[in-house]
Amino acid sequence: MEYISCAQARPMAGLRLVLSAGSPGPWGEAAKSIFYARGVGFVAVAQNSLADNDELFAWTGTRNAPVAVYDDEKPRHSWLDILFLAERLGSGPSLLPATREGQAECVGVSHQICGEDGLGWNRRLDIFNMLVAQAGGDPTKTMLPLRAFKDYGGTTDAMAASTGRLIAILSMLDTRLQRQKAAGSRYLVGDALTATDIHFAAFFGMIDPLPHDLNPMPDHLRMLYSSGSPGLRAMVTPELRAHRDFVYRDYLRLPMDF
Ligand SMILES: N[C@@H](CCC(=O)N[C@@H](CS)C(=O)NCC(=O)O)C(=O)O
Structure with missing residues (x-):
């Protein structure tokens, strides 16, 4: 996967998804797959697993991954917020039941x-x-x-x-x-x-x-x-x-x- 840095990603618009580069972290894999299933594209941003990630912290308030940042909205860290973002931005069958x-x-x-x-x-x-x-x-x-x-x-x-x-x-x-x-x-x-x-x-x-x-x-x-x-x-x-x-x-x- 091609990654950009936090410094490159921060001024961009659209969806940027911070992921632990080089490893299939389960929260990151889940976020990627949720966006994929909803047909939502993103730019991947590298997090360095278990390192300090000071730039990421300054941008999003967290040192771990995943973090989804859409336009100038608040960074979304949790699996639940990421799911609702994918529901809003995506198309096709919903990943939530109707009732x-x-x-x-x-x-x-x-x-x-x-x-x-x-x-x-x-x-x-x-x-x-x-x-x-x-x-x-x-x-x-x-x-x-x-x-x-x-x-x-x-x-x-x-x-x-x-x-x-x-x-x-x-x-x-x-x-x-x-x-x-x-x-x-x-x-x-x-x-x-x-x-x-x-x-x-x-x-x-x-x-x-x-x-x-x-x-x-x-x-x-x-x-x-x-x-x-x-x-x-x-x-x-x-x-x-x-x-x-x-x-x-x-x-x-x-x-x-x-
Ligand atoms: N923020 C996520 C959890 C993310 C998480 O636990 N990430 C771990 C995956 S093992 C991580 O990035 N670990 C490496 C690190 O802390 O640098 C949530 O609340 O759903």
Whole structure:
């Protein structure tokens, strides 16, 4: 993917999407895919993963990615604000169900995937936990900057609880897919593609990345994203994997480009 710098992007109009250059960060992949599904083009702006990103901070008030900035509107950092921006700017079938009841369900399940204490959040803590254990229990001896523990809730208690929480979320999604299938739907919510399917497809890559020809990610990241306790690995069920494959194959762009 071609990236420009924050300095180049800041004076521009239109949609600029800040992404962690060179890695398939799940929040970034989800944002890209949501804009893709809505037919919204953007200029990609590079964020340097886990670095200080002072220029980005001065522009958007955050050091991480993704951030979507449209014209002179406020920068949008959260998966939910990014979804509503894509709904407004895009065209074609909406990624939200038509009813308010359906929307509440879609946003609620997506929060279990993308939000604080969700799938991505707890998988990150689960990986932190493994890295800290490998460093003899000392967070200052891992490859991670201390900002990562602070920004992403990396306390000893939260890291210890993360694997169990992750398994509970995956189990909820697996059960939901089976229930939906029994009711005649191929989708996580309702009977058509929604943002929730796209969020799931992007975030499942943190537990079971697509093969290298479809997801040419750095080896060290693939190792981390493919790791986990036997209990977690057992939750990479054929149903969840098939759903991710179906969403990418039928609705998103492959190979992934980051
Ligand atoms: N702002 C996003 C979360 C973004 C996020 O957690 N980004 C991580 C992805 S692992 C990131 O950029 N990490 C690298 C960094 O902090 O530099 C949201 O609220 O939905």
